[in-house]
Amino acid sequence: AQTVTQSQPEMSVQEAETVTLSCTYDTSESDYYLFWYKQPPSRQMILVIRQEAYKQQNATENRFSVNFQKAAKSFSLKISDSQLGDAAMYFCAYRGYGGATNKLIFGTGTLLAVQP
Amino acid sequence: DTGVSQDPRHKITKRGQNVTFRCDPISEHNRLYWYRQTLGQGPEFLTYFQNEAQLEKSRLLSDRFSAERPKGSFSTLEIQRTEQGDSAMYLCASSLETGHGELFFGEGSRLTVL
Numbered sequence: 488a489q490t491v492t493q494s495q496p497e498m499s500v501q502e503a504e505t506v507t508l509s510c511t512y513d514t515s516e517s518d519y520y521l522f523w524y525k526q527p528p529s530r531q532m533i534l535v536i537r538q539e540a541y542k543q544q545n546a547t548e549n550r551f552s553v554n555f556q557k558a559a560k561s562f563s564l565k566i567s568d569s570q571l572g573d574a575a576m577y578f579c580a581y582r583g584y585g586g587a588t589n590k591l592i593f594g595t596g597t598l599l600a601v602q603p
Numbered sequence: 604d605t606g607v608s609q610d611p612r613h614k615i616t617k618r619g620q621n622v623t624f625r626c627d628p629i630s631e632h633n634r635l636y637w638y639r640q641t642l643g644q645g646p647e648f649l650t651y652f653q654n655e656a657q658l659e660k661s662r663l664l665s666d667r668f669s670a671e672r673p674k675g676s677f678s679t680l681e682i683q684r685t686e687q688g689d690s691a692m693y694l695c696a697s698s699l700e701t702g703h704g705e706l707f708f709g710e711g712s713r714l715t716v717l
Binding site: 530 | 647651658704706710711
């Protein structure tokens with residue numbers, strides 16, 4: 488069974504600085520998707536960034552980028568120029584590609600605080 | 604496109620009562636998912652539908668839980684004989700069968716069982 492591990496329950500960053508959130512996963516599949524979702528307090532979960540496993544190039548979305556290491560099964564999220572609005576719970580998630588597995592499997596999350 | 608909507612947003616009930624949550628997915632999405640999230644934890648998969656067919660159920664889903672999506676549009680999640688351990692946020696999400704795999708989430712329905 489696939490698992491997702493986030494080993495940092497909480498992180499803190501100064502406004503305008505850079506922070507990296509860690510995620511590792513375990514799977515025997517070769518094709519899959521990886522995601523980072525953001526969940527602000529009392530608000531809905533929204534997609535931050537997505538990575539397809541077959542793509543070697545790391546995904547980037549504005550200030551958000553990932554470091555995808557397929558062999559190491561590692562998928563970290565880097566937030567550059569952190570803003571107060573980035574404060575939220577961040578979840579790493581895995582989804583198999585095709586086949587019978589269509590659900591997202593989530594890690595336990597990292598709570599990010601942004602200090603002014 | 605109004606996104607995924609869930610109702611009610613909050614529900615307080617007494618142990619032993621039945622509760623029902625409703626989810627309206629994004630209109631063109633044919634896949635619908637239910638997750639449960641407890642405080643400080645990641646969402647746990649409960650079940651998912653493709654159109655009206657319930658294709659997968661988690662072993663977490665006891666026989667007190669039932670979900671339906673009768674016409675392939677909105678879905679309901681019913682919990683019978685609620686227990687205090689059922690207190691959680693129940694999240695609904697939807698997605699296209701095609702696409703890049705991401706789920707679009709609603710704001711959730713928070714259940715408190717007294």
